[in-house]
Amino acid sequence: MTDITTKDLIAMFVGIAAAIEAEKGRLSELDGIIGDADHGVTMSIGFSAVNEALSRLDQGSADPATVLSTSAKAFLNAVGATSGPLYATAFIRAAAAIKGRPVLDRDAVVDMVSAMAKGIRDRGKADCGDKTMIDAWVPAAEAAEAARLAGRDLSECLDAALFAAQAGAETTKSMVASKGRASRLGERAIGHMDPGAASAVVILSAIARSLGRRS
16 A cells, blocks of 8 residues: 555545535534534634644654644634544544654554544543444444454555444434433434534545545
8 A cells, every 4th residue: 555644644634624614514504403503613613723734834844643733733722612622632642643653554544543533532431322423433443443453455444434433423313412412402312413423424534535545
């Protein structure tokens, strides 16, 4: 496979921002049913700030971990809502997972996805079944790990992660939320997808498109 460089990671974040922008209305509509109706806007603001910060990096000297740590700071500074600390933690953990690597291979990217999922889980103190983004991120990380153990290439690992995230997001429709504003709705939240899980699918889809094609 072709190694994933700093330039590729920056391009990945450009792809994520574009995908979130395209889905901004749908994500906010989902959030309007069980939350504040601003999730799409908030995520768009966050990733726009990330891209602005990354545009100032010297791609010749910055390594992949620097891309992720810079993204964490930019996202947190731009987003004060719950998603801010969650994704900032995800990117910080991902940076730690690949620290010292000038380029990334399949194993490093899978480690990055796993670290992001664990960071979100640890910071949010949520579990699968709580009707949160965890219901997409954890299955995605587990599927990527399983595909790696089966000897799959990077594209296949990321496709497996995306498929698992999509399935996980779908399962949130049948759940009663136990975290966040949606928990106040009780059974009235049943039938609606969690917006955080939906945006996780958008992000993982953009990652798969951007990095998977490099394998």
